Amino acid sequence: MRLVLIGPPGAGKGTQAAVLSERLGVPHISTGDLFREHVTRGTPLGREAQRYLDTGELVPDRVTSGMVRERLARPDARHGFLLDGFPRTVPQARELAAMLGATGSAPDAVLAFTAPEEVVVARLLSRGRPDDTEDIIRHRQRVYQDQTAPLLAHYSGILLTVPAVGPVEDITARALAGLADTKGRAAQSVAITERS
Ligand code: ADP
Numbered sequence: 561m562r563l564v565l566i567g568p569p570g571a572g573k574g575t576q577a578a579v580l581s582e583r584l585g586v587p588h589i590s591t592g593d594l595f596r597e598h599v600t601r602g603t604p605l606g607r608e609a610q611r612y613l614d615t616g617e618l619v620p621d622r623v624t625s626g627m628v629r630e631r632l633a634r635p636d637a638r639h640g641f642l643l644d645g646f647p648r649t650v651p652q653a654r655e656l657a658a659m660l661g662a663t664g665s666a667p668d669a670v671l672a673f674t675a676p677e678e679v680v681v682a683r684l685l686s687r688g689r690p691d692d693t694e695d696i697i698r699h700r701q702r703v704y705q706d707q708t709a710p711l712l713a714h715y716s717g718i719l720l721t722v723p724a725v726g727p728v729e730d731i732t733a734r735a736l737a738g739l740a741d742t743k744g745r746a747a748q749s750v751a752i753t754e755r756s
Contacts, residue, residue, distance in 0.1 A: 561586055561640045561739075562665060564647065564656075566711055567673030568704045569697065570680030570687075571724045572731065576673065577644035579732050587636045591645035594627055595619060613691055616700040618648060618707060625655040632659055643667075648708045653715070669742050670715040671735055673724035677701055718742075 561584055567573040574590060581588035595613055598606030605623060612619040628646050631637065647653040660666055684697045691700075712719060720738040724731050 561669075562660070562667045563640075563642045563739075564667045564670045564715070565642065565644045565673065566670060566708065566715075567724065568675070568677070568680050568708075569700045570684040571673040571675045572683070572728070573644055573673050573724075575728060576671075576722075576724075576731060576735060577642055579728070580735060581642045583732070583736065584640070584642065586640035586642050588642050588644060589628070589631055589637070589646070591624060591628065591643075591648075593644075594631065598627075614696075616691060616696040616703060618703060621649065621651055621655065624648075625652060625659075628656070629659050647711060650710055650714055653711055667715075667718060669739060670711075670719050671738070672712055672715075672719055672721045673731070674721060675724045679725060 563580070563584070563586070565573045565577055565580075574592070577588050577590060595606070595609045599610050599613065600606070605627065608623055609619045611617075618624070624646065628643075632641065643656075647656050657666065681694070681697055681701070684692050685694065720735070720742065722731060722735045722738060
């Protein structure tokens, strides 16, 4: 299964990604984690990404897409993956389509986690990552609204909206139920096509 997770910073995307990747048996690929690993290792990519991470800006598409392309080419991603944090812009979604198109595949579903801004800001303030100061958090929310939210319309055909307020297990259950439903509908439409 090829899944994309979208949601404002603080929607709990990373938490759900870890649980869902385990349950679905596909690798969890988080661009935020990959960037932070590069920064820690002091690689050239990490040095380039650092100032964007520090200010809550998006890392340029060229850098991000290159990193994701390389990660998706690893053998463990051949039969599926869960992308957490990519694509984050419409041009990145086009890049992803091109990467997957080369292998004749496309995302199966996009899970969009939703939560009110005050809830997500409060969660991030209690998380305490270095880029979690109130100013940077507010800025990342604006960046999400401006650059990432347009993806919801871009992926409207395969979008599953998951309300992300409440216990972690409930949110996971909602996501899995939505996915099961999508698979059921896909199987049904194949059966209908075969019959006609
Ligand atoms: P959050 O979900 O709290 O924003 P992430 O760990 O997903 O945190 O991302 C942290 C930072 O990494 C972002 O603020 C951004 O600078 C960078 N980043 C992550 N994914 C992308 C992406 N697809 N494109 C550009 N920059 C990204």
